[in-house]
Amino acid sequence: xxxxxxxxxxxICKSGxxxxxxxxxxDFQATTMFWYRQFPKQSLMLMATSNEGSKxxxxxxxxxxxxxxxxxxxxxxxxTVTSAHPEDSSFYICxxxxxxxxxxxxxxxTRLTVT
Amino acid sequence: xxxxEQSPQFLSIQEGENLTVYCNSSSVFxxxxxxxxxxxxxxxxxxxxxxxxxVKKLKRLxxxxxxxxxxxxxxxxxxxxxxxxxxxxxxxxxxxxSKLTFGTGTRLQVTL
Numbered sequence: 001x002x003x004x005x006x007x008x009x010x011x012i013c014k015s016g017x018x019x020x021x022x023x024x025x026x027d028f029q030a031t032t033m034f035w036y037r038q039f040p041k042q043s044l045m046l047m048a049t050s051n052e053g054s055k056x057x058x059x060x061x062x063x064x065x066x067x068x069x070x071x072x073x074x075x076x077x078x079x080t081v082t083s084a085h086p087e088d089s090s091f092y093i094c095x096x097x098x099x100x101x102x103x104x105x106x107x108x109x110t111r112l113t114v115t
Numbered sequence: 116x117x118x119x120e121q122s123p124q125f126l127s128i129q130e131g132e133n134l135t136v137y138c139n140s141s142s143v144f145x146x147x148x149x150x151x152x153x154x155x156x157x158x159x160x161x162x163x164x165x166x167x168x169x170v171k172k173l174k175r176l177x178x179x180x181x182x183x184x185x186x187x188x189x190x191x192x193x194x195x196x197x198x199x200x201x202x203x204x205x206x207x208x209x210x211x212x213s214k215l216t217f218g219t220g221t222r223l224q225v226t227l
Contacts, residue, residue, distance in 0.1 A: 004157075032213070043203060043220040044158070093157050102146075102213040106157035 006107035018082045021110045023094030029074035030096035038091040084114040119218035127224045136189045136221045138204035145209040147187045152201040194225045
């Protein structure tokens, strides 16, 4: 149990375009989802926390108008990178937490490359 | 800002050797987790420690949470090539609604 999926697993887009990444909890209801970014050879950095039905809370230094997060249901959160630039190229990982536990379950990640 | 410093950053050892990875902070955490991450994949939880001084064993892996809940260590006995990966500690501070602060990471390579 407690499986989190991400789609797509990798995506290449042109500079200036937008790309949407989905994060789904497959067998539990996720009241909270987290989005992380990981640059090569670095650790995970929390970008934002999203609670179902409410606006996401962004970490300091993360542009909320550039990284749009929607958590419309208890099993789906989306991250849209708007007007992507090459410096947005990174590995984006989501995690989900159910209301019954504080443990986070991580997705497999999405590799974004902006050309 | 809570920082978790891991040492060493990189470790290359031969199969059968023992190793210890350290995770240190000046902040107190209500719990601390250890993850292993393979290239191109999400992190996989190894263990969660919540009590100061707690020691947990998972086969050849031994995890310890410092008495003051500011630091932790991971000891691997008789390392195997399958242990190769990025090891990450992550702390959850009290009152942060399970937000995790990840450590700087330790990349382990175990060769035959």
